[in-house]
Structures are given as C-alpha cells and as structure tokens.
Amino acid sequence: MSHIPVFLKETVQILRPSPSKIFADFTFGLGGHAKSLLSCGGRVIGCDRDINAYKHARILEAQTQNFKAKHVRFSDLHDHLPSLDGILMDIGVSSVQIDQADRGFSFMRDGPLSMQMGINSFSAADIVNQWDENDIADTLYLYADEVRSRSIAKRIVEARQNKKITTTLELANIISRGKKGKIHPATKTFQALRIATNSELDELCIGLQIASSKLKIGGKLVVISFHSTEDKIIKNFFRNSRFLMKKPQPVFPSSEEVKSNVRSRSAKLRWGIKI
C-alpha cells in the first residue's frame, strides 16, 4: 500500500513547523504530509473521513505524543479543532483508495460500484441505478465536463432496465462500448460519480470556511488540488477571504517531482496567510 505525497517539500517550507505550533492535516490519507510536519517538531491533528486512513492515524497516535487522530469529514470538523497555526488540505482521492478494487473507484479493476470515501449517505451504484437520466447527465457535465454526458446517461438508463448496474467493470463497459482512445472513455464519468458520491465540492467549500475560522491571525492555509473545478473554488475562496497570498500562485510541481510521481502532473498548490 503506498501513496506518494505531492508538494511535500513546499508544504513543509510554507508551514514551517516547530514545537510551539499546532497544525491540522484535514486529509491524513497515509500520513505522508502529517509525518513530515511531525518530524520537523510540529504538533499535528490528522483528520480523514476514510476509516482505513483513520486506522493508520490511530497507529501513529499510539506511537507519537504530538499527534491526534480524528475520523471526520470537513463538514463536521468545526467542533473537533482548536485554534491552529497551519492547515493542510490535500484534496481528492489517495492512490490507496484507487488501488483497492473493493472501494470501487477504478474502471481498471473490477469491484462493487461504491466510490464512497467514508461517512457517506449513498454510493455511485445508487446514482446510476436510481437517479433520473437528466440528473445523471448534468452530474457528468458539471463535475467532469463530459461532452458525451447525455448519450452516456441514456446508455446507463437503458442498461439498468435489464439489470441493476453493480460493478465498476459493468459500468465501464456500458460507457465504452465500441469506443477506444488514448484516454479511457469512462474516465470522466468515474470522476464525476466520485465527486457526486462524496459531495466533494460542497465538502471543499465548507472545509475552506472552517479552515479560515480555525486559523489564528498569521496562520497559514495550504490547499493542494488536482482538478480545474476544485482549483477555481480554491482561487475564489482566497480572493474573497481575509488571506494574504504571496506570488507566484498557483505553485506547480517541479519537473523532478513530475518525473518521480506522475500523479503530481495535474497538481496545483495555493496558500495564504490569514490576516
């Protein structure tokens, strides 16, 4: 099981951990960023909605005095946090979640059509089997700019009349029937369903507001994202909130980082100092 943290060096350089400072990592994952902050002397609260990530965090909590683990979504974080010197949000799914077939995030691996990060109220299977054709099409278009949204939604609704769609490969085959290309035809549909299943954009907006309210004056917020829709939300948030943003922004990964971790190629980092 592995996940290579993106912008690790930059995050530590910006947050400048020290023993007197307390940080929250809102997206603990496998703890790559949190462990770096700890090793530089900071105190860290590691949060994640994913139960497996939380289990890793609990192991770290048992080993490290300066670390606390929380199983919580961004939208429920408010009452779980003290005033903070720094916050990291490394948005999206982790490689661990994508690589586990039984989580249902990947069209490359057969598994139940779940896509739930944790603390969810519905799954991707519920969307494709229960939502109206128009709502499915709008979701694909809004969350992933899928230009074939109407025809894919139509295919999904036709297919489910014969049999409930329950697995990732079933859905991938329905979408890609006869279509080939450099990028898998199901890529955008899977992205959109994942965002919808986890209410990711609402969570991001609420998470940013909570981050802003929990930071001390002079505290720093670092946000890493992988999709343009998320980046737009983050950019607007910083523009319209009381944060000082040092240029250049966004920060892009170095060519060395992209070479050693291909997942980092679409990453952007934005950060600000609360004023």
Ligand SMILES: C[S@@+](CC[C@H](N)C(=O)[O-])C[C@H]1O[C@@H](n2cnc3c(N)ncnc32)[C@H](O)[C@@H]1O
């Ligand atoms: C890209 S990974 C973070 C990886 C981590 N920085 C590391 O170094 O291992 C994103 C993590 O954020 C979590 N996450 C995403 N949205 C969340 C939300 N709304 N509330 C809490 N955790 C969330 C996911 O479950 C996932 O584990």
